[in-house]
Amino acid sequence: MTLRIYAAVFVVLGLAAHGLMEEELVARVDLLGWMRAERLVVESECWDARNLVALLDDDPTSIAAAADTAPARWTLAFDTPCVVRHVGLVLDNAASVSLTVVEAGGARFAAGDVDVAAGARAAFTLRDVPVDSLEFAVVVADATPLVVTAFDVHATMTIVALDLVEAPTSLPERGSFPVIIRGTDSRGGRTDLTELASVVVSPQRALTLTDDGRAVARVGGPVTLMPTLGTLTGPRVSLLVAPLAATPRAPLVEALGARATVEMTGTPPFEVLRRTAGEKEPESLATTVSTRWHDTGVDPGSAYLYAFRSIDAFGNPTSPISPFTRARIPARRAEEVRSTHRLPILVTLFADDSAESLDDVRAALDAARMFVFRHTRGQALLDIDVITLAGPTPDLTGPSMALVERRLRSSGVREAHYAFVYAISDRADGAYSGFELLDDTPAGFGPTRGALPATPRDTLGPLPFVTWTFLHEFNHALELSIGPAAGVTMHPSHHVEQDIPAGRLGAYVGRAFDAGEGWDGLAHVYALFPDWTAVPPRYADIELFVDTDGDGLADDAPRLPVDERRFGADATRIDSDDDGLDDFAEWCAGLYAGSSPVLADTDGDGLRDGDDPHPLANVAATLPHGVEPQRIASGPTGRASILLDASWTPDALHLAITTSTPSDIFIDLDGSGALGRWESDVRVGGTSDVWAGPARLALRAHSDPRGVFVGDRLLEGVALATSATADGRVVIRVSLPATLGPGAADVFVPAEAPSIPGLRLAPGTVLGLAFTVRPSIADDPTPFDTFAANRPWTSLFALHRLVDITLGAP
Secondary structure: OOOOOOOOOOEOOOOOOOOEOOEEEEEEOOHHHHHHOOOEEEEEOOOOHHHHHHOOOOOOOOOEEOOOOOOEEEEEEEEEEEEEEEEEEEEOOOEEEEEEEEEOOOOEEEEEEEEEOOOOEEEEEOOOOEEEEEEEEEEEOOOOOOEEEEEEEEEEEEEEEEEEEOOOOEEEOOOEEEOEEEEEEOOOOEEEOOOOOEEEEEOOOOEEEOOOOEEEEOOOEEEEEEEEEOOEEOOOEEEEEEOOOOOOOOOEEEEOOOOEEEEOOOOOOEEEEEEEOOOOOOEEEEEEOOOEEEEOOOOOOOEEEEEEEEEOOOOOEOOOOOOOEEEEOOOOOOOOEEEEEEEEEEEEEEOOOOOOOHHHHHHHHHHHHHHHHHHOOOOEEEEEEEEEEOOOOOOOOOOOOHHHHHHHHHOOOOOOOOOEEEEEOOOOOOOEEEEEEOOOEEEEEEOOOOOOOOOOOOOOOOOHHHHHHHHHHHHHHHHHHHHHHOOOOOOOOOOHHHHOOOOOOOOHHHOOOOOOOHHHHHHHHHHOOOOHHHOOOOOOEEEEEEOOOOOOOOOOOOOOOOOHHHHOOOOOOOOOOOOOOOHHHHHOOOOOOOOOOOOOOOOOOOOOHHHOOOOOOEEOOEEOEOOOOEEEEEEOOOOOOEEEEEEEEOOEEEEEEEEOOOEEEEEEEEOOOOOOOOEOOOEOOOOOOEEOHHHOEEEEOOOOOOEEEEOOEEOOOOOEEEEEOOOOOEEEEEEEEOOOOOOOOOOEOOOOOOEOOOOOOOOOOEEEEEEEEEEOOOOOOOOOOOOOOOOOOEEOOOOOOOEEEEEOOO
């Protein structure tokens, strides 16, 4: 018995009444679909599940290999008896194949023992009896591991529903699409019935079927299609055959270096066309879902003409070809032309129930591009395409993006030319990555809202949670796929508390992970990727730009997140303000923003930016010795200005913090001063000398509960004193004892770390410090939630970033 019981037919008739009956037929069992529906159990002693699943997925190119040369055995067990008619498998080896059938009720019989040559098919035809399980045994003829390249089971199936797959809702005149019919059987499998079923079309003259199984539009107007099989009919599919859209405007083309960049207008996908000067007929270069396409297959000194047209998901033109634009490729690459590494990324926004506008999502992703470009010092350019798909949002539980991939393919996304594919939806249950789709492209997804590290207002886009989750999940793509492909196997994941105990940070490429929490930690993670130049072409190519002064910052390049013009720098001078810091380093100086390219001392602390380790923080490099605190830092001048006076003695750290209103003060303190928030080289009470994150220090002098807290734990015996200045400002004074007690409990403490009572207060010791201020309110419901989104707060330095101060000599 074979799969094809009669030839495929395309029937052009009036609509039939909707059938409600079931149809039985002999067809290939969709083993993978049955297994997912928990109707089939696969067991094996020699193959792992992934190898076996590869043989169940309807893909004739799948290959599975046994672990060794021992006889291979596996079993397919059906949850309810199934009438199996035919079994076949193809092996790369010469082998002996035997099959034992276990019938319903437990009776067993040998279906045969077949000797096959390498590459030949072992086939078994069974009698019409219900089968509980099939037991296979294969012994190869030589000492090579078994390799199976094809496996199929045909059975009598009851088809309960039909579906016309990938049928469009609209089709341009003379457009076409593949006719694919699938049947759902009573056991939950999905079987391809294209060669068995028929399609009813109305009106009859609207579509014709080609020999290669495509439906071609003949006339305009509405069309209805309905799959049929015997007495069974599927749901009607409505389709509108529409005329072509208006001719698009000519593309903009920029020729720079050894490439031409084509900018198109309209709604993707597009087909890009090119003619060499003197040729009459254009060639089709590519299809793209982006409005920008880079042609790297050009010859220096040659002239080309570029055009494009809109297409649908099936490659049908939906518009005429645009006028052509001429561009000449420079005969040689100018010395001022530089490059950065461009990673193309596709972001899909499911807009069925999103409360966030597409403009806000784009702005959040632009902030992500800016963040990566800043903290990789321009080495990595994220080139993000955003497409919007109407709802409903596919199921993302599991987590899985298989249904997202189906939607992307139906929208015209075919090629695996992205470094990362990311989906955004309000209905996403959490944020995940680490899986692949679209021909092994790293992928992830995330929602539009959720808890995230506190973010200063107007610094990282209107939706900082979207910015954060996208960057976090993209970093997993660097860690798990892109990095290994570039030979990088130890890139941190930004689950830093997990990476450090595994030995991946701290001594990573000779650099300590000296970072605060949140955005500062994420910035360090991107900065630590060691070799963007090694990212293979599968994930990245290059973006060219003009850099006249050679400082790495483009003169005027709108496709980059920043350039000299927008930054306010001089494109002809490496260091526009002569402060010892080149313009690009100036832009990269801060966590969220750069220092000024036209001010030699941006923070006004008396140090040139090039000599200042913190050009955006007005902070002294040395903490003075003595009981009476002295001014070491000030800022910002916004909603709640802060002045910090501090000093040290061997027994205490003395602080006086001046604020414009009564406030709670939150202090991040790293006693090692070189390892940031995430790890410590000192063991204090079994934990560390880091007071940060959930265990940061809280000074509360104006509302209950009052006192000094480590997290939500009151620090006994440490008093706060308050006073007012002549101009009405408030001063909080405290002396933090050297025997401060344990710090954060979630950092990694090396086994060889020394144990001391608390702070190391001695000349030359480096402390990492951060101060954040929140105005006090009575009966605060969240007294230790430092940075609630609905509460005003400000930071002395860049939020999440610790600054280092050295204890001065007595």
